[in-house]
Amino acid sequence: MLVSATEMLKKAKAGHYAVGQFNINDLEWTKAVLTAAEELRSPVILGVSEGAGKYMAGYRTVVGMVNGMIKEMDISVPVALHLDHGSYEGCLKCIDAGFSSVMFDGSHYPIEENIEKTTELVKLCHGKGLSIEAEVGSIGGEEDGVVGMGECADPKECKMIADLGVDFLAAGIGNIHGKYPANWKGLSFETLAAVQELTGELPLVLHGGTGIPDDMIKKAIDLGVSKINVNTECQLVFAEATRKYIEAGKDLEGKGYDPRKLLKPGADAIVEKVKEKMILFGSDGKA
Numbered sequence: 001m002l003v004s005a006t007e008m009l010k011k012a013k014a015g016h017y018a019v020g021q022f023n024i025n026d027l028e029w030t031k032a033v034l035t036a037a038e039e040l041r042s043p044v045i046l047g048v049s050e051g052a053g054k055y056m057a058g059y060r061t062v063v064g065m066v067n068g069m070i071k072e073m074d075i076s077v078p079v080a081l082h083l084d085h086g087s088y089e090g091c092l093k094c095i096d097a098g099f100s101s102v103m104f105d106g107s108h109y110p111i112e113e114n115i116e117k118t119t120e121l122v123k124l125c126h127g128k129g130l131s132i133e134a135e136v137g138s139i140g141g142e143e144d145g146v147v148g149m150g151e152c153a154d155p156k157e158c159k160m161i162a163d164l165g166v167d168f169l170a171a172g173i174g175n176i177h178g179k180y181p182a183n184w185k186g187l188s189f190e191t192l193a194a195v196q197e198l199t200g201e202l203p204l205v206l207h208g209g210t211g212i213p214d215d216m217i218k219k220a221i222d223l224g225v226s227k228i229n230v231n232t233e234c235q236l237v238f239a240e241a242t243r244k245y246i247e248a249g250k251d252l253e254g255k256g257y258d259p260r261k262l263l264k265p266g267a268d269a270i271v272e273k274v275k276e277k278m279i280l281f282g283s284d285g286k287a
C-alpha cells in the first residue's frame with residue numbers, strides 16, 4: 001500500500017543516502033519505476049506533475065492505477081505517490097484523490113502568502129497522514145509550463161518555511177529542470193550548506209536531477225539532500241530506445257506495431273535508468 005514519504009526520507013537523512021522521485025507519465029512508466037524499485041529493494045517516490053495528472057485522465061485514475069499495480073505486482077518496497085510542483089488547488093485535489101504526499105510549490109507567492117497557504121496544507125496533510133514538501137527559491141528551467149529562474153533560496157526563508165512543519169524542503173541552489181545549458185555554473189553548495197545549517201534534520205530535496213554530474217550528486221547528499229527528483233533523463237532514454245526500435249524497422253516485423261512491443265524498449269530503458277539512479281543515490285537495499 002502507499003506510504004507517505006516522511007519515514008523513508010527520515011531514514012535516508014540518517015543513513016546519508018537519497019530516495020529518488022521519478023516522475024511518471026503513463027502506465028508503462030509507472031510499471032518500469034516500480035519494477036526497478038522492487039528489483040533493487042529501494043524505497044521510491046512516484047512523482048506526478050499537474051500536467052501528467054491531466055494526461056493520465058485525472059488524479060483518481062493515477063491513484064487507482066498505482067494502487068492496482070502495487071497489489072498485482074506484489075510490490076513490497078515503500079512507495080509514496082507524490083504530487084509534484086502542486087498548486088494550492090492541485091494539492092487539495094490530490095489529498096482528496098488518495099495521494100500519500102504532495103508538494104506545495106508556493107515559491108512564486110510573496111513569502112507571507114506562501115507561509116499562510118503552507119500552514120494550512122501542513123495541517124490538512126498531517127491530519128490525513130500525508131507528507132508535504134515545500135519549495136523556496138524557484139527551480140530554474142521549465143516543467144509542465146512552470147518556468148523557474150534557477151534562483152538560490154534565502155536560507156532564512158527556508159528556516160521560516162521549515163518551521164511551519166513541512167516534512168521536506170526543496171531549496172533552490174542553482175538547479176534547473178530539464179537539460180542543463182553548457183554555461184551552467186553548477187550547484188551552489190554554499191547555499192545548500194547555509195540552508196542545512198538552519199534547517200537541521202529536515203530532509204532537503206534536489207529538483208532537476210537530470211544531467212547533474214555524479215560527484216555533485218554525492219556532495220549534495222553529503223550536505224543534507226535526501227530526495228532527488230528525476231524526470232527528463234527517463235524521457236530521453238525512453239525516446240532514444242523507441243527511436244532505435246523504429247529506425248531498425250522492428251515495428252514493421254510481424255506484429256512489431258503492437259504497442260506492447262513498440263513501447264517495450266523504452267520501458268526497459270526506464271527500468272535501467274531508474275536502477276542506475278537508485279544505485280548512485282545509495283537507496284538500493286534500503287527498503
Ligand code: G3H
Pocket residue numbers: 023047084085176177178179206207208209210229230231232233
Ligand atoms: O520535479 C521534477 C524534477 O525536478 C524533474 O527534473 O526533469 O530535470 O530531471 P528533471
Ligand code: ZN
Pocket residue numbers: 085139143177207208229
Ligand atoms: Zn522539480
